[in-house]
Amino acid sequence: xxxxxxxxxxxxxIDNMKKWSVIACDQFTSQPKYWxxxxxxxxxxxxxxxMIFPExxxxxxxxxxxxxxxxxxxxxxxxxxxxxxxxxxxxxVERRLSNGLIRKGVVGKVDLESYDYNPLSDSVIRAxxxxxxxxxxxxxxxxxxxxxxxxxxxxxxxDKEKILIEFLSNIKDKMKLxxxxxxxxxxxxxxxxxxxGDKLRRFNELLGKYICKIEDQYxxxxxxxxxxxxxxxxxxxxxxxxxxxxxxxxxxxxxxVELCNLHDESISFxxxxxxxxxxxxxxxxxxxxxNIVGDNGESIKLxxxxxxxxxxxxxxxxxxxxDVLQNFLDNYIHNNGGEIDYIHGEKDLxxxxxxxxxxxxxxxxxxKDDLFxxxxxxxxxxxxxxSIGEARDKRYYLEGRKIK
Numbered sequence: 057x058x059x060x061x062x063x064x065x066x067x068x069x070i071d072n073m074k075k076w077s078v079i080a081c082d083q084f085t086s087q088p089k090y091w092x093x094x095x096x097x098x099x100x101x102x103x104x105x106x107m108i109f110p111e112x113x114x115x116x117x118x119x120x121x122x123x124x125x126x127x128x129x130x131x132x133x134x135x136x137x138x139x140x141x142x143x144x145x146x147x148x149v150e151r152r153l154s155n156g157l158i159r160k161g162v163v164g165k166v167d168l169e170s171y172d173y174n175p176l177s178d179s180v181i182r183a184x185x186x187x188x189x190x191x192x193x194x195x196x197x198x199x200x201x202x203x204x205x206x207x208x209x210x211x212x213x214x215d216k217e218k219i220l221i222e223f224l225s226n227i228k229d230k231m232k233l234x235x236x237x238x239x240x241x242x243x244x245x246x247x248x249x250x251x252x253g254d255k256l257r258r259f260n261e262l263l264g265k266y267i268c269k270i271e272d273q274y275x276x277x278x279x280x281x282x283x284x285x286x287x288x289x290x291x292x293x294x295x296x297x298x299x300x301x302x303x304x305x306x307x308x309x310x311x312x313v314e315l316c317n318l319h320d321e322s323i324s325f326x327x328x329x330x331x332x333x334x335x336x337x338x339x340x341x342x343x344x345x346x347n348i349v350g351d352n353g354e355s356i357k358l359x360x361x362x363x364x365x366x367x368x369x370x371x372x373x374x375x376x377x378x379d380v381l382q383n384f385l386d387n388y389i390h391n392n393g394g395e396i397d398y399i400h401g402e403k404d405l406x407x408x409x410x411x412x413x414x415x416x417x418x419x420x421x422x423x424k425d426d427l428f429x430x431x432x433x434x435x436x437x438x439x440x441x442x443s444i445g446e447a448r449d450k451r452y453y454l455e456g457r458k459i460k
Contacts (some may be wrong), residue, residue, distance in 0.1 A: 058182060059283060060315060061164035062146050062210070062256055066456040067248075068102060072444070075101040077246070077323060077452040080208035080289065081108045084447065088112045092342050094240060102138060104206050104453035109198055112255050114235060117242065124452040128205040137439070139456070141286055146251040146259070148224040148231065149314060152244040153449045157322040160221050162259070163455050164283070165310040166211060166293075173294045175436040178280035182431055183290045188440045193370040195295035205296070208455040209289030209442070211314040212323075214270065214428045219262050221317050228337065230256060237348045237456070242448055244421045248455075254381070286287075287316065287323075287444050288451060312457045325424045325442040328398045329405045330385060330417040334396035337361050340415050343392075357418040362410040374435045378419060382438040 068076055075098050084090040086180035091110045098105050106129040109122055133139070146446035147163040173187040179426035199205070200451060213220060224231075238245050267283055270419050286293055296311035316323060334342065337360050344358075344367065353368035354377050372376050385396055399405045402418055409416035422430075431437070 058263065058309075059166050059167050059170045059267075061167070061310075061312075062144045062251075063163075063310065063457055064141055064143045065147060065163065065312070066141055066458065067234055067454075068133075068138050069140045069149075070102055070138055073235055074240050075103050077237075077243075078103060078105045078108070078240070078241055079243060079448070079452050080111050080450045082208075082291070082303075083450050084184070085111045090241065097240060098186065098446075099362055102133065103194065107133070107206060109206065109211070114194070117192075119197075125201050126198060134203055136415055142234070142250055142252070144252070144256075146256060147234065147455060148221075148228060148249045148251050150225075150228075150247045150450045151449075152246070152319055153162070153322060154242070154244060154446055158236050159224050159316060159322040159445075160320055161314040161315050161316040162221055162224055163207075163248075163312065165457065168293075168297045168300045168311060168315050169285075170283075171297055173286075173290060179280060180283040181437045182282055182285055182429060183294070184285045184287060184427065185232055185290065185437045185441050187294050187372075187436070188439060189294075190296055191291045192294050194315060195291060196298050199299050200302075201458075201460065203458065204456050205312055206456045207289065207312040207314065208326050208451040208453055209293050209311065210287040210451055211284045211313045211315045212287040212318045213266065213284055216316045216319050218317060218319065219316070220266055221260070221320070223259060223262055224249075224255070227255060234370065239452055241353045241434065243452055244449065246452065250355050255337060258305075262356075264279065272315075274432060277429070277432060282428050284315070285318075285428060285431060287318075289313075307459045310457075312450060312455060323424065323444060325422055325444065326400060326425075326442055327419045327421045328400060328440045329402065329419050330381070331334075331397045331405055331408050331414065332385065332389070332416070333387075333397065333408075333411070333414045335392065335413055335415065337413050337415055339392065340388065340394075343388055344384065348380055356420070357405060358407040359416040359418075361412050361414065362406075368382050376422075376430065376434060376437065378438045378441055379434075381417060381419075398428055400443060412453050 061155035173183040236247040350370040353370040405416040
């Protein structure tokens with residue numbers, strides 16, 4: 057069986073697909089109004105909202121009751137026969153994003169035997185960023201004994217020659233269009249075409265060529281190859297892995313994902329900056345200089361109490377800049393108190409650090425062209441290293457698969 061392969065995919069046959077498809081549960085976690093608004097919009101309609109647990113509600117809901125309701129809704133939807141099953145198929149997906157670009161992908165199932173989220177893993181599918189293991193058990197409770205899965209996982213391939221997903225893009229007019237609609241809450245537009253028969257066989261041939269090329273490339277580095285890396289939804293994939301390890305069978309061995317090309321122009325990496333608050337800013341700056349600053353280090357821009365300055369961070373050869381910074385920040389807060397927030401915009405960071413007893417660190421962008429090589433040589437990146445696109449451009453739940 058291939059690492060990435062066709063699946064028996066469930067698509068609802070309903071009148072209102074816009075109500076059906078909702079954004080990933082880990083988005084808008086500090087904005088319950090977003091989720092309240094879509095709850096009101098969905099009302100009594102069929103929706104994946106009724107089969108997920110938005111993290112914005114984790115602290116305010118009776119968790120056990122909510123989880124049982126999710127599993128009951130899955131069974132009810134399935135027994136009502138609302139799904140059409142496309143057996144031994146993939147789905148080619150085009151998503152129009154908020155910037156007008158089209159993100160192309162293909163939905164299939166991934167073999168969890170080939171995936172390991174540990175930072176120094178040598179598996180052929182790896183996490184791009186450090187997995188916070190404490191986030192896995194609550195998700196396991198939702199997936200365990202669930203009848204269905206609906207993914208928001210984006211898997212990346214390092215296909216510089218663009219032979220895989222672009223092949224499907226070029227022949228989409230020869231495939232059956234199975235959904236085409238606007239997503240709710242300014243999520244853009246999404247379309248999906250059925251990949252089956254000869255077209256699926258050709259895609260699998262190209263997939264084999266891609267894997268052979270990656271193996272040849274990594275033999276030059278003298279490190280284990282990476283065929284795919286998790287760009288989004290790593291904790292969901294880690295949850296699927298944990299459930300498989302506890303119940304190994306043919307259905308639980310796989311997880312439904314969308315595969316995208318890292319080199320698609322729609323895939324952009326945005327840096328995630330750090331703001332540290334409720335600290336003695338002078339003490340923070342001095343500790344930074346005493347521990348990780350040196351004359352020949354990598355330059356970063358720092359804001360302390362609203363004042364800009366430049367410092368140089370000493371980075372060992374087996375690390376990247378953020379490794380050193382994140383380790384320092386975690387240790388500093390553990391020993392001295394304070395809080396870290398993760399900020400996308402430089403202007404927002406500058407505004408937040410105008411208050412006293414605060415500091416902000418502007419981080420450079422990571423080149424997506426180097427992503428796979430960095431992970432192969434140095435392991436998974438620190439948490440919150442980069443973001444793929446804006447919040448509303450994250451993946452929406454749509455396609456499903458029976459896992460029980």
